[in-house]
Amino acid sequence: MLNGLDIEGNSPLHRLPVRGKLILLFTAAILLLLISDLRVLVPALALAALLYLSTGIGLGEAFRRTRFVLFTVLLVALANYLFHSLHEALVVFCRLSALVLLAAAVTATTGISAFMDEITRLITPLERFGFVRAADVSLAVGLVIRFVPEIFARYGEIADAHRARGLRVRPFTVLVPLIILTLKDADTIAMAIDARGFRRH
Amino acid sequence: MDIVFSAATVAYGARIALQPLTLTLSERRIGVVGLNGSGKTTMARLINGLVKPTAGTVTVDGLDTVTDEAAARGKTGFIFQNPQHQMILPILAEDIAFGLKNRKLSKAEIAGKTDAILSRFGISHLARRRVHELSGGETQLGAIASVLVTGPDLLILDEPTNQLDLKNRGLIERTIAGLPEQVLVISHDLALLESFDRVLVFHEGRLAADDTPSNAIAAYRNLASC
Numbered sequence: 001m002l003n004g005l006d007i008e009g010n011s012p013l014h015r016l017p018v019r020g021k022l023i024l025l026f027t028a029a030i031l032l033l034l035i036s037d038l039r040v041l042v043p044a045l046a047l048a049a050l051l052y053l054s055t056g057i058g059l060g061e062a063f064r065r066t067r068f069v070l071f072t073v074l075l076v077a078l079a080n081y082l083f084h085s086l087h088e089a090l091v092v093f094c095r096l097s098a099l100v101l102l103a104a105a106v107t108a109t110t111g112i113s114a115f116m117d118e119i120t121r122l123i124t125p126l127e128r129f130g131f132v133r134a135a136d137v138s139l140a141v142g143l144v145i146r147f148v149p150e151i152f153a154r155y156g157e158i159a160d161a162h163r164a165r166g167l168r169v170r171p172f173t174v175l176v177p178l179i180i181l182t183l184k185d186a187d188t189i190a191m192a193i194d195a196r197g198f199r200r201h
Numbered sequence: 202m203d204i205v206f207s208a209a210t211v212a213y214g215a216r217i218a219l220q221p222l223t224l225t226l227s228e229r230r231i232g233v234v235g236l237n238g239s240g241k242t243t244m245a246r247l248i249n250g251l252v253k254p255t256a257g258t259v260t261v262d263g264l265d266t267v268t269d270e271a272a273a274r275g276k277t278g279f280i281f282q283n284p285q286h287q288m289i290l291p292i293l294a295e296d297i298a299f300g301l302k303n304r305k306l307s308k309a310e311i312a313g314k315t316d317a318i319l320s321r322f323g324i325s326h327l328a329r330r331r332v333h334e335l336s337g338g339e340t341q342l343g344a345i346a347s348v349l350v351t352g353p354d355l356l357i358l359d360e361p362t363n364q365l366d367l368k369n370r371g372l373i374e375r376t377i378a379g380l381p382e383q384v385l386v387i388s389h390d391l392a393l394l395e396s397f398d399r400v401l402v403f404h405e406g407r408l409a410a411d412d413t414p415s416n417a418i419a420a421y422r423n424l425a426s427c
Contacts, residue, residue, distance in 0.1 A: 006291075113295040135303050146291060185286070191251055192287035195279040196300045197271070197351060 005065070005107045005145055009056040013109040018118040021106045028102055032095045038087070041094035048101035055108045062104070069100050107145060116142040139198065143189070151182055202276065202354045202383055203227045204248055208257035211243050218243045220407045221257060226385070232394035232414065233387045234421045235403035241387050244403065245357050248385070249277040262354065278353035278382075282360045284344030285332070293335070294319065294328040297347045304351075318350040322376070338369030342376065355383045362390045391418050 013021065035041060052062055073096040081089035107115075119138035126132050158177050159169045167173070204226040211219040219240040235241040246252035247259045250266040250273055259266045264273040281287050290296040294315055301311045319325045322342050327335065335343060341361060349356065361377065362370040374393055377384060386393065394400050400417035402410035402424065410420035 111292065111295065113290055113292070113298065142290070146289070188281070188283075188286045189289070192281060193289060195249060195251055195274070195281075196287065196289075196348065197274055198289075198300065198303055 005149060006111050007055065007057055007108050009109065011055050011109065013051065013055055013105055018110055018114050021110060022118065025102055025106050029099055032098055036091050038090055038094065041091060041098070045094045045098040048098040052101045052105040052108070055105055057108050066100055066104050070097060073097050073100060112142045112146050115145065154178060154181055202262045204355070205260045206247070206257070209247055209254040209259045210256040211247065211252055212255045217406050222408055224408065228398035229383050230397040231385045232397040232400040233385065233403065234389070234391065234394065234400060234418070236425060239403040240406040241403040242359055245359060245385060245387055248357060249274050249279050251279065276353055277355045277357060278348035278351065280344050280348060280356070280358040280361060282363060284340050287344055288332040291331050291333070293330050293332055293343050296332060296343070297350050300347055300351045314350055318346045322346045336369065337365045338372045341365065341369070341373050345376065349382065353382065355385065356380065357385045359387045360389065361386060362388065362393060394418065
């Protein structure tokens with residue numbers, strides 16, 4: 001099903017301009033990477049979680065959206081515990097989790113179209129140097145945000161199809177059709193974008 | 202507007218998807234029928250350059266779809282079999298506006314054109330709805346609006362009533378009948394094509410019949426029953 005990651009609402013984060021949100025996120029990312037003091041990082045993580053929940057997303061949906069990334073963060077933290085120390089593991093966990101939640105809060109409160117417009121505006125100056133085409137970059141970012149939920153939904157459909165046929169849901173047997181279908185969809189979407197004349201080279 | 206095929210051929214390696222086709226289309230309502238894999242979608246995709254001829258040429262209003270690709274594509278709009286595949290953005294109004302970006306229009310102009318096309322199709326109330334929440338007929342109308350907002354002279358619809366219930370099929374049939382633009386419709390819904398000006402029948406990659414709807418549909422029925 002077609003969907004985006006943004007949710008309707010009127011929270012302070014919803015009302016903040018896209019540029020403000022991106023600048024705040026960028027600043028928070030720099031600060032979080034510079035700080036290694038758990039007395040700051042633990043409250044920062046709590047604050048990020050509160051900010052994410054303040055968007056009105058609901059605890060269940062908030063967890064559902066971030067669980068895979070948070071699981072990866074947990075694995076990275078575990079590796080740090082095994083090869084470094086508990087303190088290092090906690091620092092990595094708090095830092096990356098806070099970043100994930102802040103980024104999730106931004107995507108939950110920003111429409112894809114607004115995101116694309118802002119990214120286009122921010123990157124347009126680089127067009128002068130011939131490095132990039134701003135509209136293409138913003139389209140790529142927009143499509144990633146737009147299709148993440150769709151890929152998850154497709155995963156659910158394939159898993160359901162396994163269950164309906166009495167098959168065990170195994171990662172390999174789900175991932176292969178998921179990759180094939182995703183690539184097929186990507187072809188169709190690319191064709192639709194061309195048909196609508198968005199890329200006017 | 203004239204669409205001219207001059208020995209246009211499409212081959213994928215050794216497989217010929219469309220045999221050399223020479224044809225001029227200028228009627229206002231053109232239907233295309235054929236069995237699955239007969240070459241009708243390939244023929245339609247040649248018109249807006251989504252598929253390039255491996256031999257021969259296709260021109261739209263005098264513009265070659267290979268050498269004047271962007272200009273030729275600007276003349277044609279294309280509605281895919283599954284209109285959800287062409288909804289790029291999740292909110293209907295945003296998706297309609299998407300097609301107008303990169304055209305050096307101001308925000309106000311984009312908003313004005315979006316509002317006007319929503320109003321033209323009587324779907325202004327759906328502007329802020331998420332596209333996955335729309336019914337089949339609403340999705341199809343939204344897809345048509347999102348293509349026509351850019352002002353093409355020709356609209357190509359690939360099986361527009363496929364997957365629709367009787368009520369929504371009627372809605373789309375009436376909408377197509379009322380469009381002032383030139384229309385080319387690929388369809389298995391033969392009743393939809395009965396009032397058209399000209400119907401083409403494709404079979405095994407060739408143009409098998411090119412006639413009035415009643416004659417062409419009769420030819421198609423013969424081919425299908427073989």
